[in-house]
Amino acid sequence: MKRNLSLLLCLAMVLTLFAGCSAKQGAGETAPPSTSSSDPAQAASNTPAQEPVTIHLFHQKQEAQETFAKIIDAFHDAYPYITVEQEIVTNDPSAILKARIATDEVPDIFQGALDTMDIAQGGYIMDLAGEPFLDNITGEALRDASFTDADGHTWAMPVDGSCEGIFYNKDIFAAYDLTPPKTLSEFDALLETLRDNGVTPFALGFKDAWTIKPIALVAASPAVYAIDADWNAKKSSGQAAFADTPAWTTSFELLKKVYENGNTKTAFDTDYNGACAMVARGEAAMMVQGLWALEPIKSVNPDVNLGMMAMPVSENPDDTKLFQFPDFGLSISASTPHPEACKRFLEFLTRPDSAELWCSTAKLFSAVKGVSVDFDPLAADVNAYIDAGMVSTQADRGWPTAFQPEFEAALPNYLLDKASLPDILKSLDSAWDTAKAASQS
Template sequence: MKKKFAAFLSILLVVGCLAGCGNAKSTEDTSQAKPNEQDASTPEPAAKEDADAQASKEPVPIHLFHQKQEAQETFAQIIEAFQKEYPYITVEQEIVTNDPASILRARVATDETPDIFQGALDTMDIASGGYIMDLAGEPFLNNINEEVLSDSSFTDGDGHVWALPIDGSCEGIFYNKEIFQKLDLTPPTTLSELDHVIEVLEKNKITPFALGFKDSWTIKPITLVVVSPAIYAKQDDWNELKTSGQSSFADTPEWKTTFDILKKIYDHGNTKTAFDTDYNGACNMIAQGEAAMMVQGLWALEPIKSINSDINLGMMAMPVSENPEDTKLFQFPDFGLSISANTKNPEECKLFLEYLTRQDTASLWCSSSMLFSAIKNVSVDFDPLAADVNAYIDSGMICTQADRGWPTAFQTEYEASLSEYILGHDSLENILARLDTAWDTAVKAAQ
């Protein structure tokens, strides 16, 4: 993540300490004048005429496609309020959590692109094919913090905006502060300290890590919290070096470290049940104190707290070496929405995106999803855990996310290699060699 976005999150956190997200107010409270408050500037007949005009419009359906399972209820509230303001528009959300990127690409290939869909790692690839509407110049972008918009993974160097950034997040290790305090443990900053924490927890019959590998997407974040600080914090042009043949997976020692740490976490988690436990199950484990730690993104805070609102959670970065200076937290623009270039209802789609950038709507999203907001003047005091993230920002111990620049076609091969390694289906030497080949093939295919 670029320094501007880190600074933006720092500002948000400081502001958040001064003011909470608060309860979101209904949009219709501010958009409609009460009958006894009418004056000459807002005559009742005009208001009635506008309402009649809305009601007389032809019904417009909008298909919203996203993978944010934990936001389903929040979206339902937002959609309900939106549809009260625009009764002729119906927003139907489809939530896909199992390989949503592949499903979306298949929809695009068969000309079934959803009207609005979640911007993800392949946003730029989809945009390059002409399938995404350029949002540059849309008035609602003025509601987005400039640093987030300019540093977003959804804005290219030519000024095109391919997705609306809505929030920002980070990934690291959730840990149960009460368990740590009880056992006189402190967040580790080196690999040897991490080994000590694991040893103490297991001696006290506590599972160190909650694993939900039945949902295969939960494996990748473990490697991202390692490789982001281990490689990209020091060599942010590693992707370019790899593509030009000046570097490789096989010849970069930190990639071996990444896979070794993944195996360590697998070996010291609910290993026997990891592939039978899903994401929600892992959240339940840490919420109920059945595990002391879980590697995930900030989005997991809401489902954990929904199970146990009293849990005292912290967030720490993953140690990647014996040098504490290498232990950094990575941050990134998280959730964004794109509009299909082929939608039959572009103006209605824009109305929905505009609605999401209103402060009341963003406040609701912030307080319920427990993420930082990309919208101006929306505070982020959603949980005491934010103070831990703030500490990393203030000390400069943050870094960019590794996979945002990876070739899209490479992602699938990478994700498949992770389970193969931890289950012992192939050697690390062979896996790294295959990743080198997969990268080169993906780059050539994209040219």
């Protein structure tokens, strides 16, 4: 009997050991150790199946719709469980975004803009500081962006960089032996030569009122902010004023000079696309705009020979600097139910393939390290300014949000002589102080 009991116990132990081994083997088959891979897409394919999620991307870059679609398709191939739906809003996107925020319908990812800091102060944006994918962004883009505050919080990831300056037709310049001016007197001589030869110097599309502001910024950036990068802080603390800053007078006078040397009589009847067409067809020698205008100009005439130059603001050539800044950035909602999926998408945008596709299509400079795209011969002109350190930034970055429309409204009033320049500058001082007080209340 004891012998039989011993046999039964031995058999039980063997069966238990066998069952334990089988269980371990089964666990290994269903959940193998993670495979190390330097390829994020490969690593994603080796992770366990994820619950499907959909994230909502809100932006205003209509010209980037197809490019985003291609990037989203590639992203979905790498992360099949994440669906990205893009919504493009071009008509007052800032107001629409704020309405969504007010009704607790914040998009998962949305475009950073001039009011990003205000939205962040309300607690609606995730702080991206310390996220590994920001290591893929150039330090210059992070420093210059209006998305990183003085406390080191990063409220949006810069995607690309742009500039605003003067597009000029190199063939027209060559025909009259003209070169980009570096001083105000050279600028005046160039305008006189063009007028004397029946050439309209500037294409103006003021029917779209937003096109006036870039002219003011192209002047103010080197005239005001390249000289005093702390001007905004001084204005807010009462140490500076528009009315007492000669460089602001210069900036407004240059705006009027451009207006008086363009298609002045039709400026407010011509829209942005019409002004781009004028440049494309050689009907005007120059246009003050941002790099984003290159695509609509080239769509009318792919062979137009364009250059980019800075606006002279004094008799010192060293003051003639190109206005450069990070252009497009993306924020993540602080209340998104899918924070990791959103971060994966932003990380995907910092990969070289994505960055090169974006910038070659958008015709902008990349904010991603190591990505250089020669999207147009004109890029060589911009790079020459950058390489020489002849660039300035900031301008309207850091202005109180409520001040922006006040500034924009003042520009046509000045051009159409509805108010004198001293009165305009005084009104801007008052508008700034009011907007600053409102932002702190």
